[in-house]
Amino acid sequence: MNYIATLRDQVQAMATGFVAALPSIAIALIVLVITWIVARFAVKIADMLVGRTEIRPNLKALTDTVVKLAIWLIGIMIAAIVVMPGLTPAALFTGLGIGAVAIGFAFQDIFENFLAGVLIMLREKMRIGDIIECEGITGKVEKITLRETHVRRLSGELTIVPNSMIFKNPVEILTDEIKRRHEVVVGVSYDTNLDHAADVIRRSVESVDGLEPDRGVDIFAQEFNSSSVDFLVRWWAGSTPRAGWESKDKVVRAIKAGLDAAEIEIPFPYVTHTFKERVPLSQSTDSAD
Template identity: 65%
Template sequence: MDDPIDESLNAVDILIRQLLSMWEQTVSLLPSLVIALIVLIITWIIARFATRIADKLTYKTNMRASLQELVETIVRLAIWIVGLMATLTILLPGLTPASLIAGLGFGAVAIGFAFQDIFENFMAGILIMIREKMRIGDYIECEGVEGVVESIALRETHVRRNNRELTIIPNSILFKNPVKILTDDDKRRHEIIAGVAYDTDLDKAKNVILTAVQSAEQVDKSKQVDVFACEFNSSSVDFKVRWWSGSKPRAMHESRDNVIRAIKRALDEAGIEIPFPYVTHTFKEPVPLATKD
């Protein structure tokens, strides 16, 4: 029968030998760890200086801020990928660059399926930054979100609404759906409906409205003002009034206010009535109560 004390000593001896073996492997790996750490530090330094150089070069070309950020990110990412591949090759001598690239290819496919939405937003962000439209500061409208573009990142875009609320929109939504860029030009055409009574001389009413709009503040006098009779309404003949003014929301509200005030004042002075909507009510005859015989 084996002695329990001898078995305990053998187990301790095996454990000590394994610990010594691990320590020897760690000591032998120390030079590689030091070299790998040096490579990482050098990679960090190169990435930092390369980003500064890319920033200076893109600044001289008057490139948009979002596109400058994209170039800097690509430069930084490329340098770090090379540095990490060199670090792994140093720590794992049996790992060749070819096998590492092949492994990254299979891993990228697996990660792509797992993080499909993230990569979709990432690629959409790159394409949004490359195209010239939708710059920072533009007023946009997309999928019920309306506001000023504050920043365009690789995965998301920040839009500040008129009430100062911040909305974060995934870039894939902006890329796959129609986006209205209301401030793409400095001027934008606005329109309202103005109605006059049926007994009004329409030629006279049109001239009065046209003169009023042309004299209103914040209306672009270099562009044509349109006044079209467009509809027979229930209690009025409606004119569609169109003019050009600033494209920003504040300018739109101010010019609309000035135009409506000018039209109302001019029609009143000309004695032209702006009728109230005529609402008809249908009354049903009361149903007599049933009487007993």
């Protein structure tokens, strides 16, 4: 058997088949180019239509992706049928189904993040610009894609979070409302009249600018501490972390000034220290022996 001649015949047959398929390949490439152009125009048209509505930015991005993906799937199917005339849409869908199962097992995490991204975009909560806290990550949502969410930490670092983590775990949205409640603990000495101290604290907090007066101020005697009776002071102010820090700074300063003016003592915490008796090294060595 002449192996070289057989190989030569096979190569020639493949070359002949490739040359014969060149027109179909060229048409398929033209179809792909047309698909690319149509996808771009379709996205622009979708943007124009969506722009007339009050749709959220993340849903707008999802709409663009779905439109582009649908057009590309149709274009690739037409190009495949042009190159392989014996390929029918039914057979193509069957092959895509089997391939999707195999790819799904191989890229499970990727598809999980993709589906989580779609569901996150469909949510009404957690929009771009919100400050969230999830699994120890606190920051501002800058971007939501189909695979990941970009969170800018309060200290400036950018954290790229997989969508599946945000979808599976509880997410605290700090800026869901314009105002939220803040609190601080204030201690007064045991010889203080608690009603008088609570009244002084209330007047001090209510004098601070920038708080939410309609929500009021809560003053609760909370517990007997080691050197003081502690009050829990709660008020409403801006929901962003900076607004909370600024309001807390003003409230603490006002309470301190009010208690000083009323001559109400804020005691130092009573700390007990335990001292161990020092034993000379020689003595400890002898006792060990």
